[in-house]
Amino acid sequence: MQWETVIGLEVHVQLATQSKIFSGSSTAFGAAPNTQANAVDMAMPGTLPVANEQAFHSAILFGLAINADITRTSVFERKNYFYPDLPKGYQTTQLEKPIVGAGTIELIDGDNNIRNVRIHHAHLEEDAGKSLHEDFHGMTGIDLNRAGTPLIEIVTEPDMRSAAEAVACFKKIHAIVTYLGISDGDMSQGSLRCDANVSIRPVGSDTLGTRTETKNLNSFKFIEKAINVEVARQIDLLEDGKAITQETRLYDSEKNETRSMRSKEEANDYRYFPCPDLLPVVIAEETITALQNSMPELPDQKMLRFQNDYGLSAYDAGLLVEDRAVAEFFEAVTQQCQDPKLAANWVMGDLLAYLNKADLSMSQSPVDASALGHLIARIIDQTISGKIAKQVFEVMCGSGGTADEIIEAQGLKQLSDSGAIEALIDQVIANSAPQVEQYRAAEPDKRKKLVGYFVGQVMKMSQGQANPGEVNRILAQKLNAQN
Amino acid sequence: MTKPNTDLHNLTIAELHRGLQQKQFSSHELTEHFLQRITQLDTELNCFISVDAERALLLADEADQRLANGDTADLLGIPIAQKDIFCTRGMRTSCGSKMLDNFVPPYDATVIARMQQAGAVMLGKTNMDEFAMGSSNETSYYGPVKNPWDTNTVPGGSSGGSAAAVAARLAPAATGTDTGGSIRQPAALCGITGLKPTYGRVSRYGMIAFASSLDQGGPMTRSAADAAVLLNTMVGHDPLDSTSAHAVCPDFTKQLPKSIKGLRIGLPKEYFDQRLNTAMADKVHEALQHLTALGAELVDIELPNSALSVPAYYVIAPAEASSNLSRFDGVRYGYRCENPTDLEDMYTRTRSEGFGDEVKRRILVGAYALSAGYYDAYYRKAQQIRRLIKEDFVKAFEKVDVIAGPTSPSPAFALGAKQSDPVEMYLEDIYTIAVNLAGLPGMSIPAGFINKMPVGLQLVGNYFDESTLLNTAHQYQQVTDWHQRSPID
Numbered sequence: 001m002q003w004e005t006v007i008g009l010e011v012h013v014q015l016a017t018q019s020k021i022f023s024g025s026s027t028a029f030g031a032a033p034n035t036q037a038n039a040v041d042m043a044m045p046g047t048l049p050v051a052n053e054q055a056f057h058s059a060i061l062f063g064l065a066i067n068a069d070i071t072r073t074s075v076f077e078r079k080n081y082f083y084p085d086l087p088k089g090y091q092t093t094q095l096e097k098p099i100v101g102a103g104t105i106e107l108i109d110g111d112n113n114i115r116n117v118r119i120h121h122a123h124l125e126e127d128a129g130k131s132l133h134e135d136f137h138g139m140t141g142i143d144l145n146r147a148g149t150p151l152i153e154i155v156t157e158p159d160m161r162s163a164a165e166a167v168a169c170f171k172k173i174h175a176i177v178t179y180l181g182i183s184d185g186d187m188s189q190g191s192l193r194c195d196a197n198v199s200i201r202p203v204g205s206d207t208l209g210t211r212t213e214t215k216n217l218n219s220f221k222f223i224e225k226a227i228n229v230e231v232a233r234q235i236d237l238l239e240d241g242k243a244i245t246q247e248t249r250l251y252d253s254e255k256n257e258t259r260s261m262r263s264k265e266e267a268n269d270y271r272y273f274p275c276p277d278l279l280p281v282v283i284a285e286e287t288i289t290a291l292q293n294s295m296p297e298l299p300d301q302k303m304l305r306f307q308n309d310y311g312l313s314a315y316d317a318g319l320l321v322e323d324r325a326v327a328e329f330f331e332a333v334t335q336q337c338q339d340p341k342l343a344a345n346w347v348m349g350d351l352l353a354y355l356n357k358a359d360l361s362m363s364q365s366p367v368d369a370s371a372l373g374h375l376i377a378r379i380i381d382q383t384i385s386g387k388i389a390k391q392v393f394e395v396m397c398g399s400g401g402t403a404d405e406i407i408e409a410q411g412l413k414q415l416s417d418s419g420a421i422e423a424l425i426d427q428v429i430a431n432s433a434p435q436v437e438q439y440r441a442a443e444p445d446k447r448k449k450l451v452g453y454f455v456g457q458v459m460k461m462s463q464g465q466a467n468p469g470e471v472n473r474i475l476a477q478k479l480n481a482q483n
Numbered sequence: 484m485t486k487p488n489t490d491l492h493n494l495t496i497a498e499l500h501r502g503l504q505q506k507q508f509s510s511h512e513l514t515e516h517f518l519q520r521i522t523q524l525d526t527e528l529n530c531f532i533s534v535d536a537e538r539a540l541l542l543a544d545e546a547d548q549r550l551a552n553g554d555t556a557d558l559l560g561i562p563i564a565q566k567d568i569f570c571t572r573g574m575r576t577s578c579g580s581k582m583l584d585n586f587v588p589p590y591d592a593t594v595i596a597r598m599q600q601a602g603a604v605m606l607g608k609t610n611m612d613e614f615a616m617g618s619s620n621e622t623s624y625y626g627p628v629k630n631p632w633d634t635n636t637v638p639g640g641s642s643g644g645s646a647a648a649v650a651a652r653l654a655p656a657a658t659g660t661d662t663g664g665s666i667r668q669p670a671a672l673c674g675i676t677g678l679k680p681t682y683g684r685v686s687r688y689g690m691i692a693f694a695s696s697l698d699q700g701g702p703m704t705r706s707a708a709d710a711a712v713l714l715n716t717m718v719g720h721d722p723l724d725s726t727s728a729h730a731v732c733p734d735f736t737k738q739l740p741k742s743i744k745g746l747r748i749g750l751p752k753e754y755f756d757q758r759l760n761t762a763m764a765d766k767v768h769e770a771l772q773h774l775t776a777l778g779a780e781l782v783d784i785e786l787p788n789s790a791l792s793v794p795a796y797y798v799i800a801p802a803e804a805s806s807n808l809s810r811f812d813g814v815r816y817g818y819r820c821e822n823p824t825d826l827e828d829m830y831t832r833t834r835s836e837g838f839g840d841e842v843k844r845r846i847l848v849g850a851y852a853l854s855a856g857y858y859d860a861y862y863r864k865a866q867q868i869r870r871l872i873k874e875d876f877v878k879a880f881e882k883v884d885v886i887a888g889p890t891s892p893s894p895a896f897a898l899g900a901k902q903s904d905p906v907e908m909y910l911e912d913i914y915t916i917a918v919n920l921a922g923l924p925g926m927s928i929p930a931g932f933i934n935k936m937p938v939g940l941q942l943v944g945n946y947f948d949e950s951t952l953l954n955t956a957h958q959y960q961q962v963t964d965w966h967q968r969s970p971i972d
Contacts, residue, residue, distance in 0.1 A: 039590050044811040045569045045583065046592055047688040048724050080853070082830055089809020140826075142814065254884050271853035273862055276695035276803055278725050 001239070002203040005231050007166045008158035010195040011173050012151050013183045014127065015058045021126050022092065022148035023276075027440055031191055033132070037144035039432045043087035048277050051076070054279060057151040058182035059099045059124050060153060060291050066119055069104025073282050076275040081268045085129035086140050093153075093273050098123030099281075105176075107168045108298060110315030117169050118157040125151050142420040151240055152182075155482070158197065170194055171322055193218050198230045200238065209234075210244040214251050214258050217336030226251035230258045235482065252390050266326035274411075291371050302327055310340035316336065325353070326361035329369050336373020339380055350390060366476075367396045375403035383407060385468055386416050387391055416467040418474060421458070425474050428457045439479055451475060456476050491516045493650035496561060496709040497656055503550055503560045510550065510560030521653050522609065524971070527634060530648035532567045532625050533575050534607035540953040542604040549602055555588040557712050559602030564654035566645050567608035568615055569595050569700070570948030571688040576825025578691045579611040579623040579641075582818045582837035584813045592689025593721045594700050597721075601716045606654050610644030613839045614808065615665055615693040619640050620913035621902055622841040629898075630673060631970040632936055636895035639911075641671030644671035645703045651971055656713055657703040660690060663698045666917025667927035670703055671890035673746060674929045675884070676956065677703045678710045678896050681947045682922035683728030685719030692807040693731070694800035695726070697919040706966050707928065707956035711735040714949060730790055730947045738950040748954060749883030753789040754914060762933045767889050770930040770959070771939040774887075777958050779902060782883050786875045791868045792917035797909060798865035799920070800853045801864035804842075805849030811837060817888045844905065873921040880945045885955055889914055890939035914941055919967060925950045928956045929965035 004055035021028055023040035027449045040047045063070045075097040078090040100122035107115045113128045131140050154173060175193055178185040185191055194217045198211035214230055217223045229251075234244055248267075249258040297305070299321045306317035307326075321327045326347065333343040351372065355365055367375075375396065379389050384407055407413055415421060429436055432454070439450045451472070458471050489512055494502065518536050525531055539562070545682035546560035547839030570576045570588035572595075579584045591599065598605070612622040620628040620643030628643040630636040631651035638647040646669035649657050659666040670677025678701045685700040692698060702713035721727045747772070753847050755764060760962030775781060792802070813819035813833030820836055852861035879886060891911055901908040918925040923946060928940035937940045940959075944952040960966050 030880060039588075042815055044570075044588065044590070044816065045578065045586065045691040046568075046578070046588075046687075047590075048688050050723060050725050080809060080850075082805050082809065082812060084812075084826065086812050087810060089812060090806050151491050208709070269855045270805070271763075271850060271855075271858075273802060273806070273858070276726075277692075 001372075003200045003231075003235050003238075004203045005161055005163075005227075006158045006198040006201065006208060007040055007160040007201045007227060008153075009160070009166060009169060010155045010197070010209075011154040011156075011170060012193045013053055013154065013173070013177050014043050014149040014186050015152065015182055015192040017052055017058065017150050018052040019052060019054045021055045021124065023147065023148055026132060027149050027226070031169060033141070033143035037129075037147060041087065041148045044088075045323045049275075051094060051281060052150060052279055056099065056283070057287070058150070058180070059122065059152050060283065060288060061182055061295065062154075062177060063100035063103060064292055064295060065180060066100075066103035066290070067118060067123070070283060070288055071097055071101055073097065073280045074099040074124075075280045076278045077272045078275050079338035080271040082141060083128070083149065085131045087129065087142070087144060087147055091126060091128065092275055092278070093125035094123035097280075099283075100152070104176035105167065105169060105172050107172060108314070108318060110313070110318055111365065112314040115139060115165070117159045120155045120157050122152050122154040125153055127151050151382070158199070158211075163224045163231070166196060167224050170223055171220060172299070175322055175324065178299055179296055181296070187218055191219060194223055196227050196230070198227055198234070198236045199244070200231060210246050212244065212247055212249050212258075214249045215261065217251060222251060223251055225256055226252070226258060226407055228435060229256055233258065233425070242436055254390065271318065278482060291334060296398065299324075301325075310334065310344075312340060312344055317342050319343060329362055329365070331375045332369030333376065336370050337376035337380060339376060341380065342376050344384050345374070346372060350393055366400065366468055371396060373401060377405050378407065382414055382416060382467060384412055385464070388412050388464055415462050415465045415468050416470055418470055421462075421466055421470050422474055424458050424461050425454070425471070425478055428454055429478060430462065433456065436479065447479075451479070454479070485829050488573065492520060492577060492655070494655070496558075496655055496704070496712050499517055499561050500557055500559075502550060503552045504555060505619040506550075507666060507734075510543040510546040510604060513560065514539050514562050514606070517606055517654055523840075524651055525653060527624055528631055528653070528769070529569060529630050530533075530578055530609055530628055530644040530651065530653055531564070531607045532579070532610050532644070535574055536657075537661075538574065539604055539606050541848045541968040542599070546604055548603045554602065557599050558598065558716055560604060561656070562604045562606045562654055563713075564597060564606050564609045564645055564648045565595060565598075566642055566655040566658050566660055568660050568691050569609055569658060570691065571595050571605065571608065574608065576691070576942070577624070578625050579613040579625060579837065580842070581624045582622065583691075584818065586817050588689070589734070593686035594690065594717055594721060597716050597719075598658075609642070609657060610646055612641035612643070612665075613842050614690060614691070614804070615641040615660060615662055615698075616804070616845055617624065618668055618908050619896075619898075619901065620644065620669070621898065622839055627898055630895045630911070630936075632674065633895065636686070636897055636936065639672035641665040641669075641890070641894065642677070643669045643673075645801060646675055646677065649673070649675045649703050649705060649969065652969060656702060656709055658700060658713075658717070659703045660698055660700045660766045660926075661915075662693050662699075663919050664702060664912035666889050667915050667925055667941060668911060669938065670927040672943075673893040674705060674937030674938065674965065674968060675929050675968070676706055676710050676926070676960075678714065678926045678949065678950055678952065679918065679924060680857060681719065681730075682919075683726055684924070685717045685814060686719070686727045688721055688723040692803075695807060697796075697800060697801060697921070706960055707953050708739055708960075709924075710715060711739060711756065714953075728947070732945050735950055735953055738825065738954040741780060741954050743774065743955055744883065745960045746774075746779040746951075747782050748779050748955075749782050749784035749879050749886040750775060751784050751786040751789065751879070751886060751888060752889035753786050758892070763889050763938060766931045766933060766938050766942060767887070770963075771887060773786070773959055774955070775963050777962065779955075784879045784883060784886065786917065788868065788871045788875050789917055792920055793913055794880070795836055795865040795868040795872070796912075796920060798861045799847065799869065801845040801849030801851045802805050802816055803845045803849070804860050805853065808838075808842065808846055814839070841905070848907055858902040869920045872917050876917075876921045876923060876943075884945070884951055886943040890941040891915075892935035894933045894938050915949065916935055921926060922946070922951055926952045926956055928959060929963075929968070931965055937968075
């Protein structure tokens with residue numbers, strides 16, 4: 001049977017506010033355990049929450065970015081359950097009146113096709129602390145630094161049909177929140193996490209199958225792998241005539257499998273009710289207008305602009321805008337070298353390849369946009385060839401220095417003097433009698449292939465510095481003229 | 484120049500203030516006097532859970548220093564007893580529970596901080612029903628408080644320690660908290676004056692939560708004039724409590740001397756029906772006669788949904804409590820069971836051993852009311868009733884300035900009398916609970932005695948109109964002396 005995959009996501013985004021959602025503690029990552037937990041975060045008796053206005057502004061910005069309804073009066077509720085890293089015994093979250101209502105995320109592919117993923121709602125809530133199961137001799141340590149960090153949870157409708165689409169949606173959310181500056185988007189620190197609701201059904205069916213929820217996927221790669229193995233597992237079950245259990249599952253990235261955490265029957269009754277310590281939050285129209293006016297350019301707008309202003313393909317533009325830092329870097333490089341296509345190739349090619357290999361983020365790039373722009377400018381003004389430029393780039397990444405300094409110091413300047421090139425060509429022709437004969441005997445349309453040998457010899461003699469255009473022009477002249 | 488200190492405990496706050504300002508006695512002497520009375524009398528009454536004499540005298544010395552520097556703050560140097568529900572930095576705050584028997588907060592409740600800033604001297608922490616759940620003070624882990632008028636009877640609850648301490652002159656004044664009557668009912672049973680302010684008037688920060696949407700701190704004093712002075716210090720918006728009101732805070736002593744001629748007092752027919760016993764009805768009518776003699780008018784009103792207030796309250800308050808008390812899990816502070824075998828065992832035994840029966844009962848009721856499938860029938864319904872009750876009051880206050888009635892159905896009952904019947908105990912608050920559900924200010928003032936035991940008249944005011952309540956009570960106390968009666972010679 002042919003199966004269709006149906007996926008919905010719940011994405012948790014840590015907001016980049018200075019302080020926690022209900023207390024004045026810092027939200028900075030990596031401090032010593034419990035040094036960023038005050039009496040409120042520790043749920044000391046009698047302490048009370050005070051909502052962080054910045055967190056609301058962040059959530060509203062996200063809502064505006066996905067064309068969602070902003071709830072004018074939103075309500076915090078308590079989700080009650082016991083866990084050692086949940087200090088109050090309840091999580092303060094939103095249920096019936098979330099700050100962001102229904103909206104849409106557009107996925108645009110390399111051919112400018114648009115596919116909509118509907119957003120059911122997005123709500124504000126607090127993160128829990130962390131349980132540390134190692135280093136405590138069979139006991140568990142509790143670190144409450146993260147407790148109370150503001151999150152928005154974005155809940156999609158089951159609108160995705162493949163793991164790749166789910167990843168594209170997650171990437172789009174990542175792009176939106178980082179463009180808005182409401183999250184640092186750092187997945188290695190858990191700033192974005194995702195739960196995937198996955199079910200399958202026979203192709204053509206319009207009823208949803210039983211779903212499972214796979215928890216805590218924290219990288220693009222794991223989302224894709226986890227969904228794929230979960231889909232395969234479900235297909236195996238159904239094809240064996242077995243049933244799928246509605247349950248929460250955990251992805252084990254080492255074994256590349258999902259396994260059951262708890263079934264629906266074991267699920268907690270969270271006893272939600274409106275939090276009496278927090279009044280309903282009323283959002284003024286002026287606040288929404290001001291936030292709307294402060295909205296930066298979003299990835300889709302930027303993608304369109306890159307195509308229109310720079311003549312990039314939808315595919316290239318799409319790749320560049322995925323990461324705000326990459327897009328901004330590209331624009332700065334373009335400004336420097338005035339050639340958007342070369343700039344795009346260099347940023348997406350050599351630069352990203354280097355950064356990936358060195359495990360660096362864009363902001364950690366050893367070559368800044370201006371330096372890369374200069375390097376590309378040297379290709380454009382024919383000081384060096386594209387091939388030599390790669391060599392220069394490697395030096396720039398390794399030991400630093402500007403393109404001009406490296407070209408100068410290593411004598412990499414391109415040979416464009418036609419007299420000197422001609423002399424080299426004469427020498428090659430003189431040393432390659434059999435090849436010359438073969439060339440001249442060949443049909444004109446086969447000659448093109450044979451000319452490569454001569455180009456190679458000339459480049460070798462010039463140590464790669466001969467201007468390839470000049471070499472080709474003069475070679476053609478000489479080989480064909482003496483025919 | 485020093486008067487003999489023997490009757491310092493009978494002075495009003497205004498008199499104590501004058502005495503301190505005129506250097507008739509020092510705050511140190513005053514504090515020592517009350518500490519001495521506590522030593523003498525509290526072994527039997529059990530009003531205090533903690534008394535830190537050294538700390539109190541240190542605070543008194545600081546106050547004396549400020550007095551010497553010419554500071555004239557109203558509460559400066561005056562000893563106050565604090566209900567053990569208010570967190571006090573460096574001093575055990577138990578909330579009447581084994582769960583917090585070892586809990587020493589690293590912060591002060593806003594009420595405590597404001598009192599301290601005003602120069603009040605904290606004498607100690609008063610006994611209370613465990614987590615403020617009770618109407619007799621019998622649920623305290625530290626044993627029941629005895630009513631100083633008859634030590635075989637209860638003082639009321641949950642602020643029974645504060646009420647008994649003020650009645651027995653172990654402190655000139657005290658703080659209490661009121662979720663369903665916990666200031667007013669013990670005030671009535673101990674023959675003192677107690678005021679529950681409008682919800683949001685007094686910050687709840689550092690006041691250990693029972694039912695967040697109902698809890699409110701307030702003064703427990705011998706007179707309305709004293710209550711006004713305490714209230715002045717307690718009120719005001721607190722950035723640490725999102726539910727604290729931004730309302731303007733008047734000087735609550737200003738309106739005290741005003742005549743109440745023309746004051747419209749509403750009498751809800753539901754409070755005077757056949758369930759009110761004759762002796763109590765007589766006392767209330769006697770009090771009302773004093774008020775009409777002062778020029779007040781009586782107006783018959785209706786609060787048609789009053790009968791629903793007890794059931795609605797016993798859904799909402801336990802629901803909030805079940806969540807508020809989840810933090811007592813043995814993980815970070817407070818009681819933890821011995822040698823837990825695993826997490827489940829730690830939670831179960833910590834909470835089984837750390838909480839008393841009444842607290843457990845309410846957590847169970849509350850968790851049930853919020854659980855899937857029952858939420859709409861219980862919690863949501865109770866909230867709808869709560870709105871109706873509030874609307875009843877709003878409508879009534881279009882016609883009247885104050886609503887009057889009994890505070891409790893009867894005077895203090897014998898220790899143990901209602902312990903086996905929770906519902907009977909819950910009905911103690913039948914006249915007070917609606918006021919919390921509506922968020923209105925309410926007050927109980929001494930209105931005489933039945934069989935030598937004090938009873939209270941309840942006055943309910945409009946939102947943020949504590950001034951009218953205090954004015955009415957004060958004028959009444961100018962023509963009566965019930966509030967000056969002392970249980971101990």
